[in-house]
Amino acid sequence: MTSSPIPYGRQQIDQHDIDAVVAVLGAEFLTQGPVVGQFEQALATYCGAQHAIAVNSATSALHIACLALGVGPGDIVWTSAITFVASANCAIYCGASVDFVDIDPVSYNMSVPQLREKLETARKAGKLPKVVIPVHMTGQSCDMQSIHQLGQEFGFKIIEDASHAVGARYQGKAVGCGRYSDITVFSFHPVKIITSGEGGMALTNDELLARSLRRLRSHGLTGNAPEMDPRPEDELWNYQQVELGFNYRITDIHAALGLSQMRHLDDFVRARNDLARRYDELLVNLPLSTPAQASDSYSSYHLYVVRLSLPQIRKTQKEVFRELHARGIMVNLHYIPVYLQPFYQRMGFARGQCPEAERYFKEALSIPLYPGLTREAQDRTIATLSEVLQG
Incomplete structure (x- = not known):
């Protein structure tokens, strides 16, 4: 009798997860409903972050994180040489260019000495990155304190690609708390730590970034009056498109699975x-x-x-x-x-x-x-x- 193949990774689903998804299927909202917000709040609370914005994938989260930080044509984004392609593609989506930093031979995360050396060379050439995206390879945090210090010295923003690292800790705090970065991104793909089927989330402690991320995930729309342009008083404007955004929303079905998985x-x-x-x-x-x-x-x-x-x-x-x-x-x-x-x-x-x-x-x-x-x-x-x- 041949033994079944053993995969390198797979999801862990129980009856409670199944029941949570079924409950949403019988509820009023399948998307843009209350379960998305509950999932966001649960992870924000867990990580100690002020804001969480759920989207349909970590790739989407990386894209809008770059956009929220103003990445565009003429800008440069750096990330780790060893990562999934999405960590680099997000810069290309914005019309920016991308470059790569070598890894530490022990942790396989972005090498801080190599990052410093590359930054010093780039400063002399007038080609410093606007954003650096360290990747928490395999689930272990990068040396974020040192990377943050370099960000202060060389003037770049930081997106933590923590797709592997929900549930991880660094210096005694949850990865995602935002102590050393502007935005942290998580993935909920089935082989990750918890799953929502497909899905991702961006966490930040900056309210303006959070507002931008929410608009960008939903076509650039807002119903928040202070963000809207003035219009004639006799016209009904209960929402406006104020920038170019995307349909990166996560459904309540996916969020229900993710929220249920948070228990474990x-x-x-x-x-x-x-x-x-x-x-x-x-x-x-x-x-x-x-x-x-x-x-x-x-x-x-x-x-x-x-x-x-x-x-x-x-x-x-x-x-x-x-x-x-x-x-x-x-x-x-x-x-x-x-x-x-x-x-x-x-x-x-x-x-x-x-x-x-x-x-x-x-x-x-x-x-x-x-x-x-x-x-x-x-x-x-x-x-x-x-x-x-x-x-």
């Missing part, structure tokens, strides 16, 4: 940490390196990334990947350096720009990690890794 957020993160610690202990003798965790951070462990010691294994990363898949261990790669994607190479980006990111790319694999991963499935993953790497 801490439990999910705790389970991921428990599984990660067990991997740390049981993979110690294999020819690979396990993830390092900073002392001032508590990771949400969206991903568990190992780096292969290729000279010891005498196989390529691709060969290991294929052999594991053939045995039903559905490892993945997070991520290819964004600037190596064909779309970005056609802009003139080339190999060699971020050497550490490229070394990571050739060695990294994400192995199965999710709250529903059983001890048996984790043991099978470890045993199969051992067979493939030492066989």
